[in-house]
Amino acid sequence: MRRALADLLILKDPGLSNFSDFGLLPPILDALAAEGYDNPTPIQSQAIPQVLAGRDLCGIAQTGTGKTAAFALPILQRLAGETTRTPRGTCRALVLSPTRELASQIAQSFRSYRGRLPLSTAVVFGGVPLGPQQRQLAAGVDILVATPGRLLDLIDRRALELSGIRVLVLDEADRMLDLGFIHALKRIVRLLPKQRQTLLFSATMPKTIAALSEEYLTDPVKVVVTPPATTVERVDQTVTFVPAERKRELLATILRDPDFARVLVFTRTKHGADRVVRHLSQAGIDSAAIHGNKSQPQRERALAGFRAGHTRVLVATDIASRGIDVEGVSHVVNFELPNVPEDYVHRIGRTARAGAAGSAISFCSDEEKPYLRDIEKLTRVAIPALPAPAALRIAASGPPVRLPERPSPPSTRPAPAQPRSRRQRNGPRRPNPASAGNRQRNETADAGSLPAFLRFPRGKSTVHSARS
Numbered sequence: 001m002r003r004a005l006a007d008l009l010i011l012k013d014p015g016l017s018n019f020s021d022f023g024l025l026p027p028i029l030d031a032l033a034a035e036g037y038d039n040p041t042p043i044q045s046q047a048i049p050q051v052l053a054g055r056d057l058c059g060i061a062q063t064g065t066g067k068t069a070a071f072a073l074p075i076l077q078r079l080a081g082e083t084t085r086t087p088r089g090t091c092r093a094l095v096l097s098p099t100r101e102l103a104s105q106i107a108q109s110f111r112s113y114r115g116r117l118p119l120s121t122a123v124v125f126g127g128v129p130l131g132p133q134q135r136q137l138a139a140g141v142d143i144l145v146a147t148p149g150r151l152l153d154l155i156d157r158r159a160l161e162l163s164g165i166r167v168l169v170l171d172e173a174d175r176m177l178d179l180g181f182i183h184a185l186k187r188i189v190r191l192l193p194k195q196r197q198t199l200l201f202s203a204t205m206p207k208t209i210a211a212l213s214e215e216y217l218t219d220p221v222k223v224v225v226t227p228p229a230t231t232v233e234r235v236d237q238t239v240t241f242v243p244a245e246r247k248r249e250l251l252a253t254i255l256r257d258p259d260f261a262r263v264l265v266f267t268r269t270k271h272g273a274d275r276v277v278r279h280l281s282q283a284g285i286d287s288a289a290i291h292g293n294k295s296q297p298q299r300e301r302a303l304a305g306f307r308a309g310h311t312r313v314l315v316a317t318d319i320a321s322r323g324i325d326v327e328g329v330s331h332v333v334n335f336e337l338p339n340v341p342e343d344y345v346h347r348i349g350r351t352a353r354a355g356a357a358g359s360a361i362s363f364c365s366d367e368e369k370p371y372l373r374d375i376e377k378l379t380r381v382a383i384p385a386l387p388a389p390a391a392l393r394i395a396a397s398g399p400p401v402r403l404p405e406r407p408s409p410p411s412t413r414p415a416p417a418q419p420r421s422r423r424q425r426n427g428p429r430r431p432n433p434a435s436a437g438n439r440q441r442n443e444t445a446d447a448g449s450l451p452a453f454l455r456f457p458r459g460k461s462t463v464h465s466a467r468s
């Protein structure tokens with residue numbers, strides 16, 4: 001019998017505080033110790049006992065909370081306890097992920113957490129040849145992590161059959177729906193046995209996800225661990241009001257501060273991401289882009305370089321960034337604000353991982369102020385404004401300028417509004433490419449010693465309201 005979500009049990013107690021309290025198998029406990037996990041995170045302490053008991057679960061949690069282990073550990077425990085071998089061309093646990101990056105990371109987590117357990121893991125996603133994936137599935141796989149489109153491709157080619165699935169995980173379900181996977185998802189679920197355990201994770205709980213939970217989960221436990229505001233509160237956030245055509249200059253300037261050790265820069269579009277990389281390169285700053293137009297090897301290379309610290313700046317679009325799990329991201333820069341406020345929460349959650357603190361800086365043009373208002377409404381946080389340097393506040397048509405070379409006292413005046421006609425020409429989704437004049441400014445701008453007000457964001461003392 002299914003129950004309305006509103007009636008579900010919402011677990012608020014802190015749960016168990018030791019992995020050994022869960023009764024996990026020694027190889028799993030050893031693997032967790034090897035990973036350096038001392039204690040379960042809140043979602044792990046709340047979800048693991050319920051999932052081990054066989055309950056369906058609806059987890060409202062975003063990446064960075066430890067949700068992968070929350071579903072992976074009980075799945076490993078369950079499959080390890082079964083004596084049957086996985087037949088050829090089938091799998092026993094299926095994890096659906098919206099993006100390739102997230103799928104790879106989930107598969108990697110399963111490999112880390114299984115330790116010495118003889119359980120096989122495979123990951124399948126689009127954009128790479130089918131052959132090797134077909135061959136992997138032919139032998140039978142215990143745990144399969146997949147993106148929905150490629151999974152259906154493989155099913156249609158008879159490389160895989162789903163009737164033996166015991167556990168289904170829908171990870172980042174809200175993003176799967178955002179990406180238009182609803183029909184693929186429905187097709188996949190129709191191929192699964194009715195008798196199964198289903199775990200759904202979503203960062204947000206819009207009506208569509210509530211409906212999905214009601215349809216696919218049976219008597220689920222609901223665990224809510226990180227409402228957006230909680231993560232958001234751990235991030236030191238600021239917004240700088242700056243004309244769209246001056247953003248590149250501002251970005252190059254702040255990136256000269258060595259405190260910006262590992263920086264994720266977000267743009268709204270793929271082309272925007274490429275333009276930022278090109279501009280930074282002109283300004284002598286190395287960066288890499290990660291977005292949907294890049295091939296899988298390119299994405300992996302960019303991510304690996306960023307993770308290893310070879311690339312200090314990674315420029316990403318929202319979709320490509322989902323699930324990027326890189327420790328020690330010092331700053332998230334919203335070069336363009338997202339038009340979907342939830343994306344802001346996902347973006348800034350890339351810093352402040354696993355309890356650490358982090359900084360998020362948003363560049364907001366006049367056209368983006370409505371997006372900022374939506375974000376503040378969602379997060380219930382008024383983001384402090386940090387003035388742009390005076391050199392960046394001159395009218396867009398002004399002459400090329402050099403940024404000040406000496407620290408100046410913090411300005412307390414908001415950025416002046418830009419001429420209306422210019423704003424109207426620059427739609428919010430498509431900031432104009434830099435003019436030749438701007439490019440010249442970018443190349444000559446030298447903030448060797450950064451003005452104090454550009455030392456983002458060490459304090460919130462320069463707070464003022466510049467919002468319209």
Ligand code: AMP
Nearest residue numbers: 037039040041063064065066067068354
């Ligand atoms: P996730 O939300 O699953 O993407 O996990 C976010 C990050 O937290 C990953 O880098 C995990 O390795 C890490 N992590 C997960 N669980 C724990 C834990 N219990 N203790 C320490 N780190 C953890």
